[in-house]
Amino acid sequence: MRLSLGDYARLARERLDRPVWDFFEGGAGDERTLLANTAAFDRVRLRPSVLTGVTVPEPSTEVLGRTWGAPFAVAPMGYQTLAHPQGELATVRAAGPRGVPVVVSMFSGHSCEDLAAAAAAPLWLQIYCLRDRAAIRRLVERAERARFEAVVLTVDTPRLGRRLRDLRNGFRLPPDVRPANLHGDGFDNPAHHALSQFDPALNWDVVDWLRSITRLPVVLKGILTAADAVRAVSAGVDAIIVSNHGGRQLDGAPASLEALPDVVAAVGGACTILLDSGVRRGADVLAARAMGADAVLLGRPVLYGLAVDGEDGVAGVIDLLTDELTDAMALTGTASAAAVPLELVRPARPRESSPEAVEHHTR
Numbered sequence: 001m002r003l004s005l006g007d008y009a010r011l012a013r014e015r016l017d018r019p020v021w022d023f024f025e026g027g028a029g030d031e032r033t034l035l036a037n038t039a040a041f042d043r044v045r046l047r048p049s050v051l052t053g054v055t056v057p058e059p060s061t062e063v064l065g066r067t068w069g070a071p072f073a074v075a076p077m078g079y080q081t082l083a084h085p086q087g088e089l090a091t092v093r094a095a096g097p098r099g100v101p102v103v104v105s106m107f108s109g110h111s112c113e114d115l116a117a118a119a120a121a122p123l124w125l126q127i128y129c130l131r132d133r134a135a136i137r138r139l140v141e142r143a144e145r146a147r148f149e150a151v152v153l154t155v156d157t158p159r160l161g162r163r164l165r166d167l168r169n170g171f172r173l174p175p176d177v178r179p180a181n182l183h184g185d186g187f188d189n190p191a192h193h194a195l196s197q198f199d200p201a202l203n204w205d206v207v208d209w210l211r212s213i214t215r216l217p218v219v220l221k222g223i224l225t226a227a228d229a230v231r232a233v234s235a236g237v238d239a240i241i242v243s244n245h246g247g248r249q250l251d252g253a254p255a256s257l258e259a260l261p262d263v264v265a266a267v268g269g270a271c272t273i274l275l276d277s278g279v280r281r282g283a284d285v286l287a288a289r290a291m292g293a294d295a296v297l298l299g300r301p302v303l304y305g306l307a308v309d310g311e312d313g314v315a316g317v318i319d320l321l322t323d324e325l326t327d328a329m330a331l332t333g334t335a336s337a338a339a340v341p342l343e344l345v346r347p348a349r350p351r352e353s354s355p356e357a358v359e360h361h362t363r
């Protein structure tokens, strides 16, 4: 039975070779941040409003001028052909008709052009800034020509985090799994490739550079502090993604959900705020919205769906998350995902020991 995203995870684990499962599932170091991501959502308590008259909750919402079917999109994840031969093509085919945007990783196993031809919902391109800026420029230009709608620069990865599972497994990508949009070699070992090809000397000037080569909205992925969020706004980005990369980069970083309130307060509505890392249920999407995220990105569960059943599996994951979200909205009295009240998660005030209240109660 596939009744929760956890069910998809269990099925995917049975189907995938152990080193591939570990590559998908693992985090950096002792996986403290990986665990913190889901633990932070587990601690959230939703405070329902009753007798609200909400009959049919509306999950759609607007992000960067586009209507999304629900307040979530697919996070950029490289090498999806490891999970299923159709890889990213299956992902965009499942997401498109559901109005769910897909952030296509720079390490996609399918070309931007093929994905654009298959997609029916917005595609965004995710990039790591390589030392070879000309290669990045060509890729961004191709995506723009293929009508991608935003560029996401991942900023938490001057090199890959120490992923102990991959080191123990001696993980290498099989020869048929290669990035379709990049030339070169050395891709079989992602950690080595990043160390030699990613530009570790990036500073805030990169945002200006990116804006100089594209008219597309620029999104920064991997912001975890109020100070960096404020710098990102000053640099003129259109959106930020509060993310610790699913616990795969800095072990010891806060859960994204823990980092969110400070970022929301610091940004004060000056740009769109997205969040990823640890979203595993519809109620998690609702909680992130209530805490100030405009929408979230879904990572590993999409890979579980792909591994279990290709395009149908991804469709199943998206439909399940949407159903869970609308159930949670109905049960909390939330009419629209576009307007989720803060009160949904605000901790209840300490109980006031009002004598009248007690009197009233006992009368």
Ligand SMILES: Cc1cc2nc3c(=O)[nH]c(=O)nc-3n(C[C@H](O)[C@H](O)[C@H](O)COP(=O)(O)O)c2cc1C
Pocket (backbone or CB within 6 Å): 023, 024, 025, 037, 075, 076, 077, 078, 105, 106, 107, 126, 154, 221, 243, 244, 245, 246, 247, 248, 276, 277, 278, 279, 297, 298, 299, 300, 301
């Ligand atoms: C197998 C895998 C590959 C990933 N590849 C990329 C990538 O190419 N670019 C990127 O910015 N983030 C990448 N990420 C991170 C995701 O975009 C996202 O931040 C993270 O998975 C969200 O956490 P979640 O899996 O808990 O939902 C990858 C994550 C996984 C699990």
